[in-house]
Amino acid sequence: MLRRTFLGMLGTTCVGASIPGIASASKDFKGHPGSNGVLFDATRCIGCRKCEEACNKVNDLPAPDKKYDDLSVLDTKRRTDAKTLTVVNKYKADKGPLFRKSQCNHCLEPACASACFVKAFKKLPNGAVVYDETVCVGCRYCMVACPFSIPAYEYDEPLTPRVMKCTMCAPRLAEGKLPGCVESCPKEALVYGERDELIKIARNRIERNPDRYVDHLYGEKEMGGTSWLYLSGVPFTEIGMREDLGTKSAPELTAGALASVPMVAGLWPVLLGGIYAISKRKDKVAAEEKKDAVANAIAKASEQAEKTLSEALSKADVANKRQIEVEVKKAVEEALTPKEEESDENSEGES
Amino acid sequence: MSNPGNPGSKSNLTAFNVIAGAIIVMGLVITVLRFTKGLGAVTNLDDNNPWGLWIGFDLLCGVALAAGGYTTSAACYIFGLKRFHSAVRPAILTAFLGYALVVFALQYDLGRPWRLPYPIFVQQGTTSLLFEVGLCVMLYLTVLFIEFTPAMFEWLGMKKIRSVVVKLTLALTIFGVVLSTLHQSSLGALYTIAPSKLHPLWYSTYLPVFFFVSSIAAGLSMVIFEGTLSHKKLHHMMDEEYLKHHDGVVLGFGKAASLVLFGYFAIKMIGLAYGNNWHYLASGYGLWFMVEMLGFVALPCFLYAVGVREKNLGLIKKAAIITVLGIVLNRFNVSLVAFNYHLPSSERYFPTMMEIGISVFVVTLGVVIFRFITTRMPIFHEHPDYKGEH
């Protein structure tokens, strides 16, 4: 990597230029204009598993344990996994069994993408959220982050595990084809189109058949909105969908924590430096006071020494002179010892 | 386990060495399995539970318990509490080893570990809190290494370079505190992206603050706890300077820990009130939450306070152990117990013996390396050439 890139990045995370990054996580992003999606109508789904079969085929996935026409599979609850990018589950209701397909919802502001620390996920302008295995580190934070528990992982792959999830058939879309599941659905429970159009179609269906549908278009607002939309005749919790996810998008959930990064990086050193200066100043004042005290002591001591000297001199005769010198030396030494000791301590205090 | 036939030199066959050796062999066997058969063969991780013990313990607890490094050096060099000086080196060494082992242990959990530098050098996912964790841990590991080198240079007798590094102390300390603040808190922030998966009693937009504040308590307690352990086992390596200050360090850190725990308890309650989650207290999770808050936050806070007032070192050390356990409990609760609380029990995660084995292996490695270094380098004692010149 270029040195400049690295420094720029350091700056982004640690100094505070990351404001633009945060701004892009703003509330107002509503997906790419004109992006596409799929509308799933649970009142039309008959649980035939044709979509599963098509998905398996167009994505070249390994053969399933049981054939796709074996509907006994529906009796146990399943989730997407590394070999199955979409599943249909059966739910019991008063009116008889209901079916619901699940796969990646291709969120407008995907949690997986905002969580990935190598940007392995990308929301394409056409609405699909795609994954790039050539950069994935395999941390699985995307799986932790996805509110719909969609991404799966190749746990048995020792060296090259991938995160597996529906791509909305992005490669097929690029060729102008429909997603595999949509194309194969015999009951038109799946409709592919521009998301805004799908919302209109869904509203229309609810309006014309208020008895058939609950008045809720799942995915319009959930987690900031998803490209995949759902209609149902019963409350969504009854067909295994969480209604407590809220309307905040994933980037909004983490925006606060991210925004505090530049604050910490900017403020902490200043605060800590301030504290350091104060504690240093305390030391300095203490040291100065000590110095004054030492100087006083020395002054006093030498005064005394002088006094002793003159007294001694006045008393002494020549014969005693040598002894006096000894006395004086001793007195001066005594006076200076505390000073040395203290200045020793002083220098120990510095670091 | 002395060897009577060989007086003068101690046998290598001590109980410690035998057990540590056995654990290391076991660790190596699991390592081979992990990298030949895949994560699925050695762990209970699955699509619903992508993060298990290796993240919950090795990463989250490892980082929190290594917080002694920044708390101690900040106390000594920034707050000017010189009497804690003797505790700095052991704390820095522990922190450095702790972080190094965190990164080492992460290699097991990552699907493609050799790509760990990718988020920094290939493509930067700056919207990810994990990116922040990664970058800060990398930088902090470097800082810790530099902070540790003086001991090494003294051991090797490299005076010039040592004095250069010593001059950087303050800058390194401040940088270290900034980085620690950031990644300690962003470990908590990792979970803010999944409000629908973490139980409301543990989920909070304040998670980053909780993680940061509790890491201070963890760091202080670890310094006390470890000092006590080392005191028993490595007494002969400690000089008078270290021993003279030891009790003072324990008292001072105990006092600080008591205050921090008090503050932590208070902000946890504020978080609870802010989310208006009181009604959850009456559930099973509520009971568990109370155990954590009362038994592992309020209790050690109280014990610390009493211990400090009565100058009862024994009590302080007990409080330290409870706090350390409490941090582990909290990180487990956030990452494992309260995570995925909405799933039926059949879909919940429990680690395999092999996952536990790797965690034990990593901790053992840490202890072995710690012993190796402290019995050779001037950690618990001052090097004779550099006495009194910090």
Ligand code: SF4
């Ligand atoms: S449903 Fe999950 S995997 Fe799909 S785009 Fe949304 S967050 Fe990503």
Ligand code: SF4
């Ligand atoms: S597992 Fe791969 S795709 Fe998922 S967050 Fe980690 S690096 Fe990104």
